[in-house]
Amino acid sequence: MEADELLALVADGDQTAFEELYGLVSGPVFGLVRRVVRDPAQSEEVAQEVLLELWCCAARFDPRRGSALSWILTVAHRRAVDRVRSARAAGERERREARRGHHPAFDQVSEEVEAGLEREWVRRCLDRLTALQRQSVTLAYYDGYTYREVAERLSLPLGTVKTRMRDGLSRLRDCLGGLA
16 A cells, blocks of 8 residues: 555554554655754654654645655654754753853862962062052052052152152062062
8 A cells, every 4th residue: 555545544543554654654754854863862763753643643644735755754854853953952051051050160268368378478578668669559559549649649759659669569570470
């Protein structure tokens, strides 16, 4: 029998006709699904779903719209494409969630200890500056004043403040060289 006749009998619940139809179309269905899905295990699942759908929904086939084989392969193709799209969407959701949930390892105690050591080192290096250099650097970098504002606060010419800052920062850089 042809697939058209077998599908009509399957629509009436004929199990023997379904067995024949299964033998006739399972190869082409699996081949089509395999080309679309590519993964052998997934292809077997999709092909099985298609063949199960044939058993359950054979009555939906309309012979006036085309052959049974083309209808079956269309159902198989749609199922295969749905599986591929579903897998891609799931993969994309997992990637987005992984990016969203990714937090670099952070050891708060270690970070606090390291920051404390760095602060202590900076304090020691600041203590090595002259009083005028330390005062200028502290006003500019810890209190946030501009060079001009530091000059006004210390009642010094701007050029003098710039020279102290340059010399002080140079000494700090040399002192802190091992920190970097």
